[in-house]
Amino acid sequence: MAESETDYKEAPFAEDGGAKDIPVKVHIIAPSTLPEGYVFEAEVGAPDAKKTISVEVPPGGVVEGQVFLVPLPDDFAVGEPRVNIPTGQWKDEWYDMIKAGPCHPSLWCALCFTQVAMGQVMQRLRLNWLGEAAPDAATKNTFKVVLTLVLCYVVFTICLEMVEASAGYYSVPVWISVLRFIGGVLFTVYSIYALMKMRENVRAKYSIPEEWCPGMEDLCCSMWCSCCVVSQMARHTGEYETYKGRFCSETGLAAHTPNIV
Secondary structure, eight states, X not given: OOTTOOBOOOOOOOOTTGGGGSOOEEEEEOSSOBOTTOEEEEEESOTTSOEEEEEEOOTTOBOTTOEEEEEOOTTTTTTSOOOOOOOSSOSSOTTOTTTXXXXXXXXXXXXXXHHHHHHHXXXXXXXXXXXXXXXXXXXXXXXXXXXXXXXXXXHHHHHHHHHHHHHOGGGOOHHHHHXXXXXXXXXXXXXXXXXXXXXHHHHHHTTOOXXXXXXXXXXXXXXXXXXXXXXXHHHHHHOTTTSOBOSSSSSSBOTTSOOOO
């Protein structure tokens, strides 16, 4: 059993409002190798608002460091403000990009700065820069890491263009084209992989099944319409009807917005 394996079974779409009965799941990192059925206490939530829940090890057991999902207890944080996120199905469709409004940050950040918007959603869900569940130390600066990668790629591209312009159109060194190609491929591969893993984790956390390409949907969506995918996940996890979106925010949400468990 691989340490990075995430155990979850996709649930069918709920009917007649049944989605409300599907609990939100939380990622748990196994503190040690444990047999199935073993119960231990685990802390979940934001670093400054941790709460303890009882966790039962799933069938097959877990190895130290393995990430797995467990349902959040019904009585967790009762009466406290929380972002209401639908389970069982997406809040809206991938093409509903203007659902939150034609000037909303979830639309324009996803369209113009796709990777930056991806970093905002990763930060609000406390995923690492690869879109995966990880310890708090590896997720507290996710947005800054993603933003740094984007800026580095932009500076890298601009520098190559400046060198190319100074060399003249007919005397451009071959190494410039090679570097541009390598840099573009690496950045594209990272963007697709991180978005794919983030979408996979969002679906697992909120029990959203695949609809179109079983086993490949996350990859296909991340490859062919990344801005739509990012915008959809931002709307799904943002509850913009209650909490305002922000352009210049690490999570894409206003400062007073409750943390997502």
